[in-house]
Amino acid sequence: DVKVTQSSRYLVKRTGEKVFLECVQDMDHENMFWYRQDPGLGLRLIYFSYDVKMKEKGDIPEGYSVSREKKERFSLILESASTNQTSMYLCATLGGLAANEQFFGPGTRLTVL
Amino acid sequence: AQSVTQPDIHITVSEGASLELRCNYSYGATPYLFWYVQSPGQGLQLLLKYFSGDTLVQGIKGFEAEFKRSQSSFNLRKPSVHWSDAVEYFCAVGALNNAGNMLTFGGGTRLMVKP
Numbered sequence: 377d378v379k380v381t382q383s384s385r386y387l388v389k390r391t392g393e394k395v396f397l398e399c400v401q402d403m404d405h406e407n408m409f410w411y412r413q414d415p416g417l418g419l420r421l422i423y424f425s426y427d428v429k430m431k432e433k434g435d436i437p438e439g440y441s442v443s444r445e446k447k448e449r450f451s452l453i454l455e456s457a458s459t460n461q462t463s464m465y466l467c468a469t470l471g472g473l474a475a476n477e478q479f480f481g482p483g484t485r486l487t488v489l
Numbered sequence: 490a491q492s493v494t495q496p497d498i499h500i501t502v503s504e505g506a507s508l509e510l511r512c513n514y515s516y517g518a519t520p521y522l523f524w525y526v527q528s529p530g531q532g533l534q535l536l537l538k539y540f541s542g543d544t545l546v547q548g549i550k551g552f553e554a555e556f557k558r559s560q561s562s563f564n565l566r567k568p569s570v571h572w573s574d575a576v577e578y579f580c581a582v583g584a585l586n587n588a589g590n591m592l593t594f595g596g597g598t599r600l601m602v603k604p
Contacts, residue, residue: 421591
């Protein structure tokens, strides 16, 4: 089974703090994704990476950056957290037959006070 | 760019009744279509997917979905709902680019099941 883990299930930070969300996968998948999930809006893509040190912006990259130093790890960084970044953050990898299925981690619920 | 609409934010059905969750998409080519389910506080789990071939696809947990190109729809159905089906459902359309299958999600439909 594909396993995608996220470093924290719940996180509370203060406005202006630098926040790191970590995602680790154990299936040697090349493609990894970060989404944020908000009620009524579904999942929106923040950033994705298709190889080590390679990254591309998704639909809502403002206020975020990412790091992919190793294939199994994809980090989302909030340089200066703001209250409008309070959300559920989901990491995913791409794999399966024909590499057409995304596998999701359990999510990190981030609250910025 | 592709988009997905799930018209129903909430749906309530009685246990044992049939279920249909609506999904409409917009995409210029033949779409890849997915239904995911999310339990509270959990990530998303794939229920089923359509890539090509038979337009009626079977998924896990007794779910099925039918791709109707003329209606740009991919509705999810289940003949008899169980209380454990009371979670949130997301429809997604996929498009291939250099990162593989990029997904665009609908806003989700939360299912409530009455005893």
